[in-house]
Amino acid sequence: MSATVSVIIPVYNEEAGLAPLFERLYPALDALGRGYEVIFVDDGSRDRSAALLREQFERRPQCTRVVLLTRNAGQHMAILAGFAQARGDYIITLDADLQNPPEEIGKLVAAMDQGADYVGTVRARRHDVYWRKVASRLMNRIRERTTQIRITDQGCMLRGYHRSIVDAINRCVEVSTFVPALGYTFARHPVEIEVAHAGRATGQSKYSIYRLIRLNFDLMTGFSVAPLQFFTMFGILVSLFSLGFVVDLAIRRLFIGPEVQGVFTLFGLAFFFIGVLLVSVGVVGEYVGRIYEQVRQRPRYTISAVLEEGEGIDTGETGVRPAVLPAPKSHPQLDHTEMLRAEHDPGRSS
Ligand code: UDP
Numbered sequence: 379m380s381a382t383v384s385v386i387i388p389v390y391n392e393e394a395g396l397a398p399l400f401e402r403l404y405p406a407l408d409a410l411g412r413g414y415e416v417i418f419v420d421d422g423s424r425d426r427s428a429a430l431l432r433e434q435f436e437r438r439p440q441c442t443r444v445v446l447l448t449r450n451a452g453q454h455m456a457i458l459a460g461f462a463q464a465r466g467d468y469i470i471t472l473d474a475d476l477q478n479p480p481e482e483i484g485k486l487v488a489a490m491d492q493g494a495d496y497v498g499t500v501r502a503r504r505h506d507v508y509w510r511k512v513a514s515r516l517m518n519r520i521r522e523r524t525t526q527i528r529i530t531d532q533g534c535m536l537r538g539y540h541r542s543i544v545d546a547i548n549r550c551v552e553v554s555t556f557v558p559a560l561g562y563t564f565a566r567h568p569v570e571i572e573v574a575h576a577g578r579a580t581g582q583s584k585y586s587i588y589r590l591i592r593l594n595f596d597l598m599t600g601f602s603v604a605p606l607q608f609f610t611m612f613g614i615l616v617s618l619f620s621l622g623f624v625v626d627l628a629i630r631r632l633f634i635g636p637e638v639q640g641v642f643t644l645f646g647l648a649f650f651f652i653g654v655l656l657v658s659v660g661v662v663g664e665y666v667g668r669i670y671e672q673v674r675q676r677p678r679y680t681i682s683a684v685l686e687e688g689e690g691i692d693t694g695e696t697g698v699r700p701a702v703l704p705a706p707k708s709h710p711q712l713d714h715t716e717m718l719r720a721e722h723d724p725g726r727s728s
Pocket residue numbers: 387388389390391392421450451452453456472473474475477582583584585
């Protein structure tokens with residue numbers, strides 16, 4: 379029997395785009411000719427998204443599951459909530475806004491059939507606003523230099539992960555992370571393929587400049603200490619230069635006498651270094667803040683309900699239970715999840 383597919387879709391205030399998504403997603407998955415499940419994770423939407431997902435669940439209950447988070451936990455946490463529920467052999471992540479065409483899922487599945495355990499994607503012609511493309515190119519380059527992660531296009535979330543990778547991710551308890559980079563660190567046979575990309579048809583991007591900066595700090599701090607090392611190296615260089623400068627000033631004071639030229643240049647330099655110092659304190663803070671969040675060990679997300687029908691994935695063959703993995707193993711985060719699920723669904727036996 380061919381490998382089964384779980385598609386994880388984080389949804390945050392996407393009411394306008396959900397109907398066209400359903401219309402294209404299900405036919406694309408039916409065309410794969412294998413068992414699949416779609417897991418929508420509602421990331422605390424404040425519009426009608428959750429209600430629309432519920433309706434869709436009622437329309438296609440055999441292959442649809444909906445995880446409702448109590449509040450907005452962020453796209454990557456929502457994906458992790460989906461990973462914890464996924465039962466397929468191949469797990470595909472997809473955005474809800476149709477910027478990644480669902481018709482491309484077949485390409486990812488084909489790559490995984492050929493042995494890839496991680497399928498990255500590169501957007502052939504990216505349709506986003508200009509500043510996003512420039513910022514993204516810059517961040518790709520910085521990340522390429524400072525981490526071990528070899529991803530061409532970090533921003534494209536249409537990606538495929540083999541069950542083994544998702545199991546490894548599910549064992550991680552990171553409070554802030556970047557899912558594609560985390561998956562990549564566990565991959566043994568990563569590949570990249572080109573996929574089409576479209577402009578956002580409805581709604582708006584959920585990422586402001588501020589949220590994008592926060593997200594990129596998650597990526598940098600989560601996978602590298604290079605930013606810290608950069609400031610140490612810069613500090614060493616500045617100290618060496620200033621030492622030479624002080625010696626030079628002392629000699630001139632002795633042989634030439636008191637001088638006042640260059641006072642404003644010195645001010646300029648001093649302000650520059652104060653600026654660098656503030657940034658470096660901020661960078662240390664980015665790490666310390668994340669360590670603090672991590673040690674508090676609060677749940678990364680909380681689930682208010684999981685809508686699902688039977689166990690396992692619908693294979694289309696009646697009476698045949700597909701060979702998918704059982705529900706996730708015990709895990710601090712999952713225990714919490716399970717507890718919440720039991721509360722909302724007392725009839726569940728496990
Ligand atoms: N998303 C989410 N939680 C958030 C922000 C975004 O679940 O806090 C979802 C959103 O609904 C979409 C996907 O993540 O399905 C990508 O978001 P978006 O399209 O706004 O990002 P962009 O394409 O602009 O990078």
